[in-house]
Amino acid sequence: MSSETDQMMRVCPLSQLARGDAMRLETRPPIALFHTEEGELFAIDDTCTHQDASLADGYVEGCEVECPLHASKFDLRTGKVDAPPAKLPVRVHTVEVLDGDIYLKESEEEPNLPPGITVDGHV
Amino acid sequence: MTTAPEKLAAQGTHEKISESLISTLPGYTYVDEGVFEAEQERIFEQMWFCAVRSADLEKPGSFKTVQIGRESVIVSCNRKGEIRAFFNICRHRGVKLCMEESGQAERSFQCPYHAWTYDLDGKLIAAPNLTKMPDIDRHEHGLVKVHIREYLGYVWLCLAEEPPSFEEDVMGAIEERLGDVHKIDGYDVANLSLGRRITYDVKANWKLIIENFMECYHCATIHPELTEVLPEFADGLAAQYFVGHGAEFGENIKGFTVDGSEGLDVIPGVAEDQDRRYYAITIKPTVFVNLVPDHVIIHRMFPMAADRTIVECDWLYLPSVVESGKDVSASVELFHRVNQQDFDACERCQPAMSSRIYAKGGVLVPSEHHIGAFHDWVMDQVGDVVPESSHGVRKEVR
Numbered sequence: 001m002s003s004e005t006d007q008m009m010r011v012c013p014l015s016q017l018a019r020g021d022a023m024r025l026e027t028r029p030p031i032a033l034f035h036t037e038e039g040e041l042f043a044i045d046d047t048c049t050h051q052d053a054s055l056a057d058g059y060v061e062g063c064e065v066e067c068p069l070h071a072s073k074f075d076l077r078t079g080k081v082d083a084p085p086a087k088l089p090v091r092v093h094t095v096e097v098l099d100g101d102i103y104l105k106e107s108e109e110e111p112n113l114p115p116g117i118t119v120d121g122h123v
Numbered sequence: 124m125t126t127a128p129e130k131l132a133a134q135g136t137h138e139k140i141s142e143s144l145i146s147t148l149p150g151y152t153y154v155d156e157g158v159f160e161a162e163q164e165r166i167f168e169q170m171w172f173c174a175v176r177s178a179d180l181e182k183p184g185s186f187k188t189v190q191i192g193r194e195s196v197i198v199s200c201n202r203k204g205e206i207r208a209f210f211n212i213c214r215h216r217g218v219k220l221c222m223e224e225s226g227q228a229e230r231s232f233q234c235p236y237h238a239w240t241y242d243l244d245g246k247l248i249a250a251p252n253l254t255k256m257p258d259i260d261r262h263e264h265g266l267v268k269v270h271i272r273e274y275l276g277y278v279w280l281c282l283a284e285e286p287p288s289f290e291e292d293v294m295g296a297i298e299e300r301l302g303d304v305h306k307i308d309g310y311d312v313a314n315l316s317l318g319r320r321i322t323y324d325v326k327a328n329w330k331l332i333i334e335n336f337m338e339c340y341h342c343a344t345i346h347p348e349l350t351e352v353l354p355e356f357a358d359g360l361a362a363q364y365f366v367g368h369g370a371e372f373g374e375n376i377k378g379f380t381v382d383g384s385e386g387l388d389v390i391p392g393v394a395e396d397q398d399r400r401y402y403a404i405t406i407k408p409t410v411f412v413n414l415v416p417d418h419v420i421i422h423r424m425f426p427m428a429a430d431r432t433i434v435e436c437d438w439l440y441l442p443s444v445v446e447s448g449k450d451v452s453a454s455v456e457l458f459h460r461v462n463q464q465d466f467d468a469c470e471r472c473q474p475a476m477s478s479r480i481y482a483k484g485g486v487l488v489p490s491e492h493h494i495g496a497f498h499d500w501v502m503d504q505v506g507d508v509v510p511e512s513s514h515g516v517r518k519e520v521r
């Protein structure tokens with residue numbers, strides 16, 4: 001195993017996340033992992049920065065996920081939000097596939113959680 | 124002459140008044156709120172109810188809302204193009220999800236109150252703080268599904284927990300009228316296209332409309348154009364008086380049109396003995412079907428109140444006829460006039476239903492006696508309901 005993957009956490013076999021699917025990881029805070037129709041993998045914070053909605057339940061179109069509650073869209077590559085009601089970006093995490101397994105390295109930035117939410121859940 | 128059509132014997136529990144006359148339903152059954160509520164609960168919310176034309180819901184997310192009994196129902200098309208139907212009620216705190224009669228949902232149905240969000244299969248897919256409540260089962264708290272059948276190009280819904288047999292109730296009604304359910308197959312109704320739709324807001328009880336549709340004692344008086352096309356209607360015996368009998372077009376009549384002019388292209392599957400004939404079927408509780416060689420007319424009733432019924436009427440033609448933009452107006456005009464004439468008559472009956480003179484109802488002449496079977500059926504469902512007007516009387520007595 002390479003030194004990079006040493007600090008990465010193994011998530012699951014790639015075969016468990018079909019194209020077009022997303023999964024929510026119960027990390028703190030939770031992370032959403034997307035396998036797009038085009039075959040790309042992305043990981044961002046799962047909780048929308050506007051209110052407590054799970055972006056893994058959102059709709060992916062191209063490289064964007066639309067929040068299922070109030071339709072702000074987040075760029076899966078940069079975490080940037082396109083338009084209100086959400087204003088702050090989500091963090092983007094590093095994803096890699098090694099020997100058929102998905103690995104993830106969490107961003108070290110501070111997450112932008114919506115009001116009333118901490119990394120452990122509700123205040 | 125061909126074989127004499129089989130005559131339906133009138134039978135039942137209604138009062139025989141004289142050799143020729145039997146009684147109708149009492150007047151209160153057409154106006155009483157309690158009776159109407161019982162009909163909503165025991166008839167419209169229990170039986171298969173023809174709700175929407177399937178072709179009106181072809182795009183994923185397209186939806187219609189329909190009133191069935193006391194309930195509002197969303198009928199929609201999911202991502203795979205399959206039809207789904209749900210009670211129009213948010214599972215959180217009961218908000219009516221869709222207020223529009225029809226529309227296009229983007230990807231989901233979202234409640235305007237706290238944003239509970241349901242996918243096009245009704246599953247709860249998002250809600251504020253939903254992930255913090257892992258005990259909420261997204262299927263169990265999804266929209267409540269309604270039973271669905273697609274038949275004759277329409278979506279039929281049943282709100283009952285255990286739906287009655289579709290084969291017996293719906294297909295059975297066709298069998299009963301045509302003598303064989305497959306006699307409708309040749310009209311290929313499911314694959315016809317909509318040429319015209321007219322919606323009528325009728326200020327009359329739904330039963331008056333059914334009774335009107337079942338008899339032809341009125342035809343020579345109020346339907347001059349129809350009687351011109353179907354001369355045998357002048358004798359007052361409706362097509363629905365018989366089994367397997369279609370009323371024949373008059374000699375000089377070219378088509379089923381307002382002036383007897385040429386109709387549209389004949390539906391190829393129509394059998395030789397069905398050509399130049401008109402068939403009419405009532406499918407209880409709210410559907411009328413008319414079959415003629417070049418088109419099919421489907422009426423769907425939506426009883427809204429004891430004294431108000433919305434009737435949506437579709438004229439269906441071969442797809443090639445509709446695509447070519449051929450003029451269907453002479454064809455539509457015939458039954459549109461019939462509808463107006465009939466609904467006017469029903470609206471003129473409605474006010475008398477609460478009159479003291481009509482407390483025991485009116486009478487049916489022999490050519491209307493088959494309506495007695497409909498009355499028996501109604502009384503089987505709601506005959507036990509004590510009219511609210513008599514509650515009033517009791518109060519006064521006290």
Ligand code: FES
Nearest residue numbers: 048050051067070
């Ligand atoms: S919760 Fe995401 S936009 Fe409102």
Ligand code: FES
Nearest residue numbers: 213215216234237
């Ligand atoms: S009532 Fe629908 S979300 Fe609250």
Ligand SMILES: [Fe+2]
Nearest residue numbers: 335346461465
């Ligand atoms: Fe009529």
